Amino acid sequence: MDTKIGTILTAAILLSACQPAEVDKEKSQVIAPQTADVQSADTLVKAQGASDIYQDYLHRDVRDDIFYFVLPDRFYNGNSKNDNGSLTHEVSAGGMDLTHPRGFHGGDINGIEQKLDYLQNLGITAIWMTPLLRNKAIQPDGIAHHGYWIVDFTEIDPHFGSNADLKQLINAAHQRGIKVFFDIITNHTADVIKYQECHQASGEFIAPNTHCEYKSLDQIAKGDSYTPFIPEGQAEVKVPSWLNDPRYYHNQGDSTFKGESSLNGDFTGLDDLNTADPAVLTGMIEIYQNLIEEFKPDGFRIDTVKHVDLSFWQTFSPEIVNFAKAQGIPQFHVFGEVYAPDPKVLSLYTTEGKLPSVLDFAFQQVAADIFYRKKSPELAQQLFAQDNLYQDSDSQADLLMTFLGNHDMGRTGHFIQQANPDMPAEDKLLRSILSHAFMFLSRGIPVIYYGDEQGFTGDGNDIHAREDMFASQVASYNDNTLLGTQATTANDNFDSNHPLYQAIAQLSELRKQHILLRRGEYQDRLYQADKPIFAFARVDATTGAEMLMVFNSGEQAHSIELANTAQPYRLLHSWGQQQAVVKGEATDTGFSVTLPRLSYAIYTNQP
Numbered sequence: 001m002d003t004k005i006g007t008i009l010t011a012a013i014l015l016s017a018c019q020p021a022e023v024d025k026e027k028s029q030v031i032a033p034q035t036a037d038v039q040s041a042d043t044l045v046k047a048q049g050a051s052d053i054y055q056d057y058l059h060r061d062v063r064d065d066i067f068y069f070v071l072p073d074r075f076y077n078g079n080s081k082n083d084n085g086s087l088t089h090e091v092s093a094g095g096m097d098l099t100h101p102r103g104f105h106g107g108d109i110n111g112i113e114q115k116l117d118y119l120q121n122l123g124i125t126a127i128w129m130t131p132l133l134r135n136k137a138i139q140p141d142g143i144a145h146h147g148y149w150i151v152d153f154t155e156i157d158p159h160f161g162s163n164a165d166l167k168q169l170i171n172a173a174h175q176r177g178i179k180v181f182f183d184i185i186t187n188h189t190a191d192v193i194k195y196q197e198c199h200q201a202s203g204e205f206i207a208p209n210t211h212c213e214y215k216s217l218d219q220i221a222k223g224d225s226y227t228p229f230i231p232e233g234q235a236e237v238k239v240p241s242w243l244n245d246p247r248y249y250h251n252q253g254d255s256t257f258k259g260e261s262s263l264n265g266d267f268t269g270l271d272d273l274n275t276a277d278p279a280v281l282t283g284m285i286e287i288y289q290n291l292i293e294e295f296k297p298d299g300f301r302i303d304t305v306k307h308v309d310l311s312f313w314q315t316f317s318p319e320i321v322n323f324a325k326a327q328g329i330p331q332f333h334v335f336g337e338v339y340a341p342d343p344k345v346l347s348l349y350t351t352e353g354k355l356p357s358v359l360d361f362a363f364q365q366v367a368a369d370i371f372y373r374k375k376s377p378e379l380a381q382q383l384f385a386q387d388n389l390y391q392d393s394d395s396q397a398d399l400l401m402t403f404l405g406n407h408d409m410g411r412t413g414h415f416i417q418q419a420n421p422d423m424p425a426e427d428k429l430l431r432s433i434l435s436h437a438f439m440f441l442s443r444g445i446p447v448i449y450y451g452d453e454q455g456f457t458g459d460g461n462d463i464h465a466r467e468d469m470f471a472s473q474v475a476s477y478n479d480n481t482l483l484g485t486q487a488t489t490a491n492d493n494f495d496s497n498h499p500l501y502q503a504i505a506q507l508s509e510l511r512k513q514h515i516l517l518r519r520g521e522y523q524d525r526l527y528q529a530d531k532p533i534f535a536f537a538r539v540d541a542t543t544g545a546e547m548l549m550v551f552n553s554g555e556q557a558h559s560i561e562l563a564n565t566a567q568p569y570r571l572l573h574s575w576g577q578q579q580a581v582v583k584g585e586a587t588d589t590g591f592s593v594t595l596p597r598l599s600y601a602i603y604t605n606q607p
Contacts, residue, residue, distance in 0.1 A: 005193040054125060054512060055177040057298065061443060062333040062356040062357075063398055063518050065126040065179065066508050068119055070112065071407060072129050072160050073145040074468050076494075079161065085137055086158040091151055092134050093134040095159070098473040101463040102142045102280050108468070109161035113169045116176060118494050122453060122501060123508020126179040130407065132156050132166060136190035136237070141269065146407065146466070147183070147305065149190040149270065152239040153287045166295060179298035180292065181333075186316065187304040188270035192234050193246050194291045195226035195253070196236050203231040211269070212253035214261045226251050230274075242283055250274050255307070262307055275312040285316055289323045296329060305336035305349055305358070313353040321356070329556025333357065335401050339408070341365040346400075347389035360400040360444055362386075368405055370532075371435040371553050372412075372419045379535035384536070387443070397518065402444035404435055405452065410438075410465045412449075413457030413483050427555070429455070429484045430598040433503045433575060434553060437600050440507040441538070441549045443522040451503045454493040455483030469493050503575065510573060510602070516540060518548045525562055533558035533595060547572070548603040550584075552595035563590040569603035577599075 053060050077083070083106045086092040097103025112127065119127065128465055131147035134157040139149060145158065156163050170180045194203050198212040214535040215225055228246040238244045250272045255265025266272045266314075273280050288300070300320065305313065313559040317334055324332030335357035338349050343362050349355050366383045369375040387397035412435060416428050423431075432455070439446045457480050458465035467477045467489045484499040495501065511517045520538025525548060527534045532554030539546045548569055552558050569591055574582045576599030583594040584603055595601060 015155050057125075057174055057177045057179050058329070059331060060125070060177075060179075062126075062299070062331060064512075065161045065445055066123050066440075066511065067126045067128055067181075067401065067447040068122070068404070068450060069406065069447050070130070071107070071146060071466055072109060072132065073105055073147075074105040074466050075107045075241055075450060076111030076115050076470055077106035078108055078112070078114045079165075080106060082108055082158055082161060084159075086134070089134070089152075089158075089237075091234070092157060092159075093137060093381075094267045095145070096138040097143070099475070100143075101466065101474050101476060102145065104137075104143060104145045104159050105468055105472075105474075106466070108159070109156070109165040109169050111470075111500040112423070112514055113165075113172050115494065116172060116178065118345050118496065120178065121496055121505065122448075123169075123505050123512070124178065124448070126181060126298065127173060128181040128447070129183060129593060130184060131183045131303070132160050134158070134239075136192070137189050139269070142463075144190075148185060150185060151190045151237050153243070154239050156288070158409065163294070169319065170297065171296060173471075181299045181301055182295075182297045183303060184288060184291075184300045186273065186275060186312070187307045188267050188272050189238060191244055191266075191269045191271060192237060192244075193230060193249060193251065195228055195251070197226055198253075199229075203234075212237045212266070214253040214256055214265045216252075217260060217264070224251060240283065240287065242279070247464075248274055248277060248280050248283075264311060267304060267307060272307075275310045281312055281315060284312075285319050288320055292320070292324050292327055292329070295454065296327065298329065298331070299324075299333035299335070301359075302334065302336040302355070304339075305353075305355070306338045306340065306345075310349070310353050313349060313355055317354045317356070335359060335399075343383070343386040343389050347386075350390050350395035350399075351392045354394065356395050357401060357445075359400040359447075360402045363400070363402045363439075363442070363444060364404060364409075367435050367438055368415050371431050371438065372415045372534070374419070374553070376527075376529050377532060377551070377553065378527045378529050380438075380534065380536070381524055382526070384522055384524070387522065397522075398443045398445075400444040401447050402439050402442060403447040403449065404439060405449050405465070407449070407466055408461060410461040411456055411458040412452050414460060414465065416483075417457055425481075425483070427598060429499060430576075431553075432483055432500060434551065434598060434600060436500070436504055437507055437575065438551060439603065440504075440511050441517060441547075441600075442536075443520075443538070446511075448504060451493070452506050454495060454498050455485050455500050456480075456489070456493075457482055514547060516545060520545075520547065526560055528560075531558055531560070533560045535560055535562060535593070544605070546605045549600065550595060550603070551592045551600045552597060555597050557594060557596050559592060559594040561587065561590050561592045567591065567605045569605055572602045572604045574599065574601040 083096050095104045133150045134152035135144035135149045136151050173180050228251045250263050250264045255261045336355045338358045341361045346358050366379045390397045412432050416431050471492050472489040478488050516538045523537045525535035533552045535550045537546050537548045576596045582601045
């Protein structure tokens with residue numbers, strides 16, 4: 001990376017908004033964002049009494065946070081001595097394979113602690129890590145680098161470190177005002193339970209079986225059921241001990257992810273807990289209360305929420321939040337993974353399910369459709385029009401966790417490449433920057449997927465979107481073309497001069513400086529079916545303070561006129577590729593904005 005690029009980007013924060021962006025044609029990188037009045041924005045924050053909220057992690061409202069979602073195994077290896085896992089539990093040992101995308105690669109809790117400067121400079125205020133509890137390291141379908149195959153709910157997996165290492169990380173993060181969130185699982189445990197009808201005594205499948213066909217409730221009622229057993233030597237591998245008893249599981253075979261099997265089937269072979277059983281509910285509440293008491297995390301992300309009985313969440317979520325508050329964590333936040341792009345489905349779990357928040361899969365799809373697949377911005381208008389579905393006593397739309405990609409579905413860079421394989425490199429970079437800006441400026445709490453700030457692209461979903469931030473030895477990762485850089489994943493990728501890192505850092509700073517970007521009420525301004533330029537606002541209904549966001553997702557310059565507005569808008573910040581200057585001016589009938597291709601601008605009605 002040309003170090004001059006980073007210098008220009010940093011200096012650009014102090015530039016007048018009238019100065020145009022530039023592009024380094026040789027490197028295909030945007031090199032000049034435009035921002036105005038950073039000092040006045042800082043003054044505004046201090047006037048609002050918010051100048052110290054980013055040090056006070058304990059009392060900070062989660063809407064003020066900027067999340068970073070990371071797989072510790074793929075981030076940074078801070079302690080090579082733990083690479084092979086447990087020395088005392090065979091079930092949690094091994095799996096290290098630096099050349100295979102499924103293997104453990106050595107990243108750990110110490111590694112995250114050693115890179116807190118990198119995260120803090122990016123603007124991160126909350127770290128969400130994939131599960132850290134002790135796993136069954138190796139299963140027939142892969143290796144537990146992701147942490148979702150838990151056997152022991154009381155200790156940290158030795159591949160990632162120790163309980164003491166996690167406490168040290170949390171303490172170090174808290175000293176910087178950074179929160180730490182755990183990824184938790186209640187739906188299943190590791191694949192230990194087998195069925196006599198499908199498996200040999202050793203646990204291997206009886207040929208030609210490759211899975212255990214799902215048995216419906218109707219079949220079971222008629223006596224057609226599986227006979228569960230635990231292979232020799234594995235009867236006591238799970239902790240707490242009640243988790244070893246098959247009676248607490250459904251034992252109905254593999255889920256088809258349709259109908260009743262979505263709740264009762266084994267999730268890709270994992271032992272599916274019967275979450276309708278009061279004993280399971282009580283046991284899981286106790287497990288996670290103990291973790292809160294020991295580690296004092298700042299919140300939970302909950303895995304596979306829609307595969308658990310709704311009644312479970314109605315008790316679990318309030319119990320956990322109330323317990324955390326009693327432990328002295330007043331802003332403890334819980335959000336669930338409901339893998340569905342429909343607000344009607346998502347909101348079911350924040351209202352009836354009593355979860356304060358969920359990951360906003362509907363937002364992800366709309367952002368990808370507009371900025372990557374070139375669909376109408378009216379999709380955003382239609383999405384935000386459904387925000388009232390989330391409103392109840394403990395949840396609302398601005399508590400939703402917005403994101404652009406993740407470890408299951410794939411990366412921003414992949415979606416852009418998939419939709420536009422022949423697009424120029426600089427346009428792919430701009431589309432990623434635009435979508436990140438849309439996430440930061442819209443309602444909701446932004447979540448950055450690790451590596452996206454370094455232009456990672458991946459080859460698809462799942463393991464194909466879990467590259468190493470440190471120098472990788474995986475051939476299928478290292479042959480990818482990254483956004484905004486000549487580097488590959490064969491290099492160490494902690495480049496604070498990367499244009500995406502710089503863009504996100506600047507968006508983070510803007511969001512921190514302007515409470516309207518964190519709490520302002522969303523309002524439509526103008527969407528048109530046949531134009532890629534659109535506008536929305538974040539508004540303080542009490543004072544009338546407003547920030548107006550205008551985006552052009554098209555490949556030509558476009559203009560928009562907001563009719564019948566008396567707002568004296570001024571340009572606060574803009575980002576674009578072309579030398580053409582962003583124009584915004586009052587007219588006899590309203591306020592007119594012209595944006596160059598693939599750009600955005602922020603206006604304010606405040607002095």
